[in-house]
Amino acid sequence: MKVLIAGGAGYVGSTIASAYLDEDIEIVVLDNLVTGRREFAKGRTFYEGDIANRGLVTRILEEHPDIDVAILCAALINVSESYARPKDYYRNNVVKCLGFIDSLMASGCTRLIFSSSASIYRSSEMAAVDERAPLEPTSPYARSKTAFEWIVEDISHAGPLRVISFRFFNPIGADPQMRTGLQSSETSHALGAMIRAMTTETDFAIMGTDYATRDGTGIRDYVHVWDIARAHISAVQLFDSIVSVDNPYEAINLGTGRGTTVRELVHKFNKVSPLPIHTVNLARRDGDSAGAFSNFEKATRLLGWTPILSLEDGIRDSLRWAQMRRGILGD
Ligand SMILES: NC(=O)c1ccc[n+]([C@@H]2O[C@H](COP(=O)([O-])OP(=O)(O)OC[C@H]3O[C@@H](n4cnc5c(N)ncnc54)[C@H](O)[C@@H]3O)[C@@H](O)[C@H]2O)c1
Numbered sequence: 001m002k003v004l005i006a007g008g009a010g011y012v013g014s015t016i017a018s019a020y021l022d023e024d025i026e027i028v029v030l031d032n033l034v035t036g037r038r039e040f041a042k043g044r045t046f047y048e049g050d051i052a053n054r055g056l057v058t059r060i061l062e063e064h065p066d067i068d069v070a071i072l073c074a075a076l077i078n079v080s081e082s083y084a085r086p087k088d089y090y091r092n093n094v095v096k097c098l099g100f101i102d103s104l105m106a107s108g109c110t111r112l113i114f115s116s117s118a119s120i121y122r123s124s125e126m127a128a129v130d131e132r133a134p135l136e137p138t139s140p141y142a143r144s145k146t147a148f149e150w151i152v153e154d155i156s157h158a159g160p161l162r163v164i165s166f167r168f169f170n171p172i173g174a175d176p177q178m179r180t181g182l183q184s185s186e187t188s189h190a191l192g193a194m195i196r197a198m199t200t201e202t203d204f205a206i207m208g209t210d211y212a213t214r215d216g217t218g219i220r221d222y223v224h225v226w227d228i229a230r231a232h233i234s235a236v237q238l239f240d241s242i243v244s245v246d247n248p249y250e251a252i253n254l255g256t257g258r259g260t261t262v263r264e265l266v267h268k269f270n271k272v273s274p275l276p277i278h279t280v281n282l283a284r285r286d287g288d289s290a291g292a293f294s295n296f297e298k299a300t301r302l303l304g305w306t307p308i309l310s311l312e313d314g315i316r317d318s319l320r321w322a323q324m325r326r327g328i329l330g331d
Pocket residue numbers: 006007008009010011012013030031032033034035036037049050051052072073074075076077092096115116117118145168169170171183
């Protein structure tokens with residue numbers, strides 16, 4: 001089996017690539033390195049370029065006619081940046097992605113796994129959200145992901161494209177073998193900010209303490225990136241039984257089913273980390289929401305998937321990667 005991974009030099013895509021290689025599934029990586037890293041594609045079949053480059057995508061599929069499935073991880077993903085540059089986000093995450101689908105379909109590649117996001121859901125801190133829960137994307141980033149889900153769903157109903165949209169909750173951790181991890185130490189996610197606070201010996205800022213959650217801080221569902229990668233193994237193996245001509249589209253949550261507030265994450269972090277962090281309370285950040293956590297029963301039913309790594313594993317692997325990152329990436 002062979003899989004094309006667009007965005008395969010980024011955080012999630014490169015982890016998925018490692019998981020496939022471990023299973024003897026062949027991979028081809030396409031990435032323009034806008035945020036991805038050449039180091040993450042080293043030793044892997046790699047095409048540098050844009051998903052919107054029709055000639056390139058066509059050439060890849062001519063050179064690898066045995067590609068069975070395409071994974072679309074390529075996207076711009078920074079929520080605050082998306083408020084400042086909405087056009088760029090819609091162009092990249094919608095227009096270029098549509099061009100990519102066109103190129104795939106023109107070359108006869110009709111199996112797609114799309115990386116969607118839990119940020120498309122309405123906040124629901126009281127109950128786990130399943131795939132039928134109301135959508136209410138707030139940021140241009142989240143809206144671009146929602147728009148593309150709708151686009152591929154509509155296209156799949158017109159045939160012959162079949163699509164699995166995986167709605168990732170909050171990926172943390174790194175490849176347990178430390179081949180890849182988060183490429184940037186400047187991430188705005190809570191765990192990245194905690195690691196930065198630890199290494200710079202500064203206070204960790206809790207952004208917003210007046211949400212309607214059990215302790216007033218935002219709630220998230222932190223899922224180990226390796227568990228997300230594992231779901232992609234089952235998805236390619238079971239693809240034809242999950243989506244068919246009669247049922248060409250499925251959206252599937254990938255989360256742990258457990259909500260963790262920022263304060264709870266600080267508490268866990270301080271248990272795992274060699275150096276405890278201290279916190280300071282600040283106002284809410286633009287575009288942030290109280291959050292949500294997943295119901296992942298559908299992933300269990302369709303893929304036999306359950307997360308196996310814990311929140312502690314995710315924090316520990318993020319800390320290990322943060323120590324090794326500079327050595328591997330050199331900056
Ligand atoms: N990391 C998260 O917190 C998170 C959460 C939910 C969903 N997702 C989704 O998962 C996917 C992967 O996210 P990530 O965290 O790995 O981000 P990332 O920035 O690490 O990876 C994205 C990759 O896509 C590449 N890329 C972007 N635009 C491209 C284009 N036009 N042509 C070719 N390559 C392009 C980048 O260079 C990068 O390597 C995204 O679709 C994102 O929306 C991520």
